[in-house]
Amino acid sequence: MSVKFYNSIEQAVTDIINKIDGDIRLGAPLGLGKPNAFINAMYQRISSMPERCLHIFSALSLTKPTASSDLEARFLQPFVERVFGDYPDLNYVTDLKNNKVPNNINVNEFFLKSGDWLNNPAAQQNYINSNYTHIARDMAANGVNVICQSIAVRDEADGTRRYSLSCNPDLSEDLLDLLQPRREAGEHIFAVGVINHKLPFMPNDAEVSADQFDMIIEDAAGTHTLFSTPNMKVTLSDYAIGLHASSLVQDGGTLQIGIGSLGDAIVHGLILRNKDNSTYQNIIKGLNHNLPLPKTLDLKPFVDGLYGCSEMFVNGFLKLIQADIIRRAVYPHxxxxxxxxxxxxxxxxxxxxxxxxxxxxxxxxxxxxxxxxxxxxxxxxxxxxxxxxxxxxxxxxxxxxxxxxxxxxxxxxxxxLGTQLQGGSIMHGGFFLGPADFYQTLRDMPDEKLNRINMSTIAFINQLYGDRHGDEALKRAQRVKASFINTCMMA
Structure with missing residues (x-):
C-alpha cells in the first residue's frame, strides 16, 4: 500500500467519505485497540449526512462507568476522573444505550458484556453471533471497507519510526488479507492507523511497517488515557478453586487463563506453589481433606516453567512472568x-x-x-x-x-557459536486489557524481556490450522501439556 500521513482526524474522515461512494462499513478491534476519536468523528459526520449510511462492526466497546443517581455520582465521579482521565467514550455506545442512534447508522457487535444490554432491542437484534476466531472472516463477509486501529510508535535514535499494533494484532492483518481481492478489483478500502502515544510498543508479530496502512494519523486527539480494568475482589471460594486448578498445571506445559477474580486466584496458587511449596502442598492436602491425592496432580515447584498462550494477555500472565514461572520459551521452527x-x-x-x-x-x-x-x-x-x-x-x-x-x-x-538461543517467545497473546500499572509495566519493560512477549493474530492463537505464523505441526510442538482454564456457564 501507499501510505498517506495526516495530522487531522477530521481531514482523514473527509477523504474517506469522499472516496467511498456507497455505505461506509467500519471495522474496529475489540477492546482497547479502538481509535475512539476517529470512530467518533466518523460517527458524528455521518450522523449529519442522512444521505449516507454507516455500519460499525466491533466488539467489547469500552465505556466509563456512569452513576444512576446524584448520590452515586458524588462517589463515582472522582474515581472516574482519577482512573480514566481523558479517555473519550464512544458516541455510538452512548447513543445506543439511550436509543438515539440515527436511522442511517447501524451498530453491530460480536461480543456484548453479559447483562449490559437488557431491554435494548437495537443492540440485541444487531448482535452478530460469531466465534472470536472467525471475526475477521465475518467482518469481511459483511463488506467492511474501512479498518481502523489505534497503534503505538517508537522513534529510534537514527530517526526511523517503528509502528506496532500493540494491544490488538488479533484481527487486522488477517482481515486485510481477506479484503485484498476486493482491493485488487478496484474497490476503495482503507486501513487507518491512529497513533496513541500511551499505548505500549509491542515488538515481534505486532510490529508492522507503515505501508500496512493507507492512512496514518497523528492527531493529539488520538492520544489519551488507556481504558483500564479494576482488579476484582478475590473471594475465598475463588482462592479454593484457583488452588485446586493450579495443581492440575503441569511443569513444562502451556497455560491459558481468563480475566477476573478466578484467574487471579489461579495465578496466586501457581506463585505460591513455586515460591513456598511446603505451604502450598499443606493447603492442597487440607482442601482435599487429607485424603490420598490423585497421581495426576503436579504439586512441585516449576523446573522447566510454563509457556503462556492465550487469546487475552491478562494481568495475571504479567505477574507470572515477573515471578519467573512463565519462562518456557517456544521457537518458530x-x-x-x-x-x-x-x-x-x-x-x-x-x-x-x-x-x-x-x-x-x-x-x-x-x-x-x-x-x-x-x-x-x-x-x-x-x-x-x-x-x-x-x-x-x-x-x-x-x-x-x-x-x-x-x-x-x-x-x-x-x-x-552464540551463547543462548534467540527468537523465543514465552508468551503469545491476541489482545490485552488490564489495569493502569499493567500498561506502565509494559512501557517500562527492557527490550530483552519485552521481546519474549509476542502479541499475534487470533488465527495463530486460537487455531491449530496453519496460518501466516506457523503450521499445525509447529503449534502442537509448542503447546505441549496444555491447561486451558476458564469460567463458563452450565445450563
Whole structure:
C-alpha cells in the first residue's frame, strides 16, 4: 500500500467519505485497540449526512462507568476522573444505550458484556453471533471497507519510526488479507492507523511497517488515557478453586487463563506453589481433606516453567512472568522445538547443540548457506558469520565449514557459536486489557524481556490450522501439556 500521513482526524474522515461512494462499513478491534476519536468523528459526520449510511462492526466497546443517581455520582465521579482521565467514550455506545442512534447508522457487535444490554432491542437484534476466531472472516463477509486501529510508535535514535499494533494484532492483518481481492478489483478500502502515544510498543508479530496502512494519523486527539480494568475482589471460594486448578498445571506445559477474580486466584496458587511449596502442598492436602491425592496432580515447584498462550494477555500472565514461572520459551521452527521438548538440546548453545541439530537432519556438513542462515536466525551462530565456497567467513577470518574436522570445530566454537538461543517467545497473546500499572509495566519493560512477549493474530492463537505464523505441526510442538482454564456457564 501507499501510505498517506495526516495530522487531522477530521481531514482523514473527509477523504474517506469522499472516496467511498456507497455505505461506509467500519471495522474496529475489540477492546482497547479502538481509535475512539476517529470512530467518533466518523460517527458524528455521518450522523449529519442522512444521505449516507454507516455500519460499525466491533466488539467489547469500552465505556466509563456512569452513576444512576446524584448520590452515586458524588462517589463515582472522582474515581472516574482519577482512573480514566481523558479517555473519550464512544458516541455510538452512548447513543445506543439511550436509543438515539440515527436511522442511517447501524451498530453491530460480536461480543456484548453479559447483562449490559437488557431491554435494548437495537443492540440485541444487531448482535452478530460469531466465534472470536472467525471475526475477521465475518467482518469481511459483511463488506467492511474501512479498518481502523489505534497503534503505538517508537522513534529510534537514527530517526526511523517503528509502528506496532500493540494491544490488538488479533484481527487486522488477517482481515486485510481477506479484503485484498476486493482491493485488487478496484474497490476503495482503507486501513487507518491512529497513533496513541500511551499505548505500549509491542515488538515481534505486532510490529508492522507503515505501508500496512493507507492512512496514518497523528492527531493529539488520538492520544489519551488507556481504558483500564479494576482488579476484582478475590473471594475465598475463588482462592479454593484457583488452588485446586493450579495443581492440575503441569511443569513444562502451556497455560491459558481468563480475566477476573478466578484467574487471579489461579495465578496466586501457581506463585505460591513455586515460591513456598511446603505451604502450598499443606493447603492442597487440607482442601482435599487429607485424603490420598490423585497421581495426576503436579504439586512441585516449576523446573522447566510454563509457556503462556492465550487469546487475552491478562494481568495475571504479567505477574507470572515477573515471578519467573512463565519462562518456557517456544521457537518458530518445528524441528528446533521438538529437540527442546525432548531435552536433546537446551537454550544454552554449545557444540552439542550442533551435534543434535545434525542428528535430527536440521543441518548438514559441510554447512551450507541455508544452514548458516538458520543457525544465525536462532542465535546458535553469531550474526556476523557467513559461508562462502564451503568456508565460514568472519571478516578476514576464513576456515572450513566441515563439522567432521576437529580444527574447524575448534574455530567454530571460538568464533561462531552464540551463547543462548534467540527468537523465543514465552508468551503469545491476541489482545490485552488490564489495569493502569499493567500498561506502565509494559512501557517500562527492557527490550530483552519485552521481546519474549509476542502479541499475534487470533488465527495463530486460537487455531491449530496453519496460518501466516506457523503450521499445525509447529503449534502442537509448542503447546505441549496444555491447561486451558476458564469460567463458563452450565445450563
Amino acid at each position: 518445528t524441528g528446533l522445538q521438538k529437540l527442546l521438548n525432548s531435552h536433546k538440546i537446551t537454550e544454552t548453545v554449545s557444540l552439542d547443540t550442533l551435534n543434535a541439530l545434525r542428528q535430527a537432519e536440521l543441518i548438514q556438513s559441510p554447512l551450507t548457506g541455508e544452514d548458516v542462515a538458520f543457525l544465525t536466525r536462532f542465535g546458535i551462530f553469531n550474526d556476523d558469520c557467513t559461508v562462502e565456497d564451503g568456508q565460514l567467513v568472519l571478516g578476514d577470518l576464513r576456515f572450513e565449514a566441515d563439522l567432521d574436522d576437529e580444527t574447524a570445530l575448534a574455530n567454530i566454537k571460538e568464533y561462531c
